[in-house]
Amino acid sequence: MVESYPCLPEALLTGPGTDIVKATYNSSFSKVWSPSSQRSVTEDFNPKMIIFDMGLTVLSMLVGLILLALGAEAQSRIQIAKSCDRYQTMVVQAVDSALAHARLAQQKLWDLQHVSPPDPDISLLAEKLFTRDGIEDARSRFEKIAALRFDGLFTGLVDDRSKGRTGDIIIYCDFSRFTYNAATELYHDDLNGIRLNKDKWERYVTDEIPRAVMAENGNPRPISVSALTIIPKALRDLRDFGNTGRVTTWNSGSDDDDAEEADYEAMMIRKSRSSSPWISGLGWLLDGTILHELSHAYVCGWSSDTDGQDSYGWSNVVKIRRSDNADNLRYFATTAKLVKLGFSISKEGRYQRSPKLAWKRSML
Known part of the structure; x- marks a missing residue:
C-alpha cells in the first residue's frame, strides 16, 4: 500500500x-x-x-x-570526519560509550534530587565531586551531552574540509583542515571559524608529549560548530592497546561483562605499581576522554579546565569539587557506573566489590 x-x-x-x-x-x-x-x-x-x-x-x-x-x-549531532576512516570502529564505540556514560550520570543525579530515599553511594559521590550546590548544574550538563544525536556510521563520514552545521560537534583524527596564515600567525579552519595559535599547534601537533584530544569551539560560538580532534599518535597507541579490548570501558553491553572489565582494570593498575589512583586508568580510556571533551562543547554547557594543568585526574577533582570542571564530570560518570555494578570507591580512587561506599561522611 x-x-x-x-x-x-x-x-x-x-x-x-x-x-x-x-x-x-x-x-x-x-x-x-x-x-x-x-x-x-x-x-x-x-x-x-x-x-x-x-x-x-x-x-x-x-x-x-x-x-x-x-x-x-x-538537534545537535555528533559527526565523524573522513580523517578517522581507519579508526572509525574504535571511535564509534567510544562515542556510543561516552553517551551511555552521560545518560547514566544524568539519570543518577535526577534520581538523587527526586527519588526518596536517595542512593547513599551516589549522594556521597555527587557531594564529593560537585558539592550539593553543584548537583543540578552537573545534571543539566550531562543531559545536554546525552541529548546529542549520534547515528554512528549510518550517515557516513563527513569531509574534513566541509562546513559543519550550527550546533554540531565534528570529531576529526588529524589537523589537515588547518592552514597557516602568515598575516595572523594563526592556523585557520576558516570554514568553521576555528583558530589555533602557534603554542597550541606545537603542543598538540608537533610536541612528543602524548596528549589525547583537543576540543575547540568555533567563533561566534552560538552559530558555529565545535571540533573535537583526537591526536593521531594517541589514536595509534589506543588502536594498538585496543587489541586487548581496553579502548573503551563500558561498551560491552552487559553488567557482568562490565564488572569483569572493571576487575581487569583494577588488577592491571595494581600490577603496574602505578602511583596514580586506579580510577584514573578507567577515566583516561577513549570513551572517558571523549566525554570530557564533549563537555567543552558550547552546546553541552561549555565546561572548562578550571585549574589549568591541575584540573585533571582523580586526585585533583576531589579537591576542585566543581560541576563546571570537565574532569569532575568525567569521573562522576565513571564512578556512577562502578556503583551501579556494586563497587565501592575509596577517597584515594581505589575501587573494589562492596555493598557500601568506602568513604566516611566525615571526609566530605
Missing part, C-alpha cells in the same frame, strides 16, 4: 523526524475524519462550520509538524 500525505509539504517527509511527522499526521487525520468526530444528525447542520473546524484542525496540525521537524533538524 502506497502511503499518501495530502497537504503535507515534501520537505517534512524527508530527513530527521520523518517517522514522527508521518505518525502525527496519521493520528491527527484519523481524528478529523473518523465517524466519532462527526456531528450528531440532531444538531444544526452547518457545512461551512464543519469545513472551518476541519481547516483549523489541519492548520494546527501542520504548524505542529513543521515545528516538530524544525526541532528534529535543530
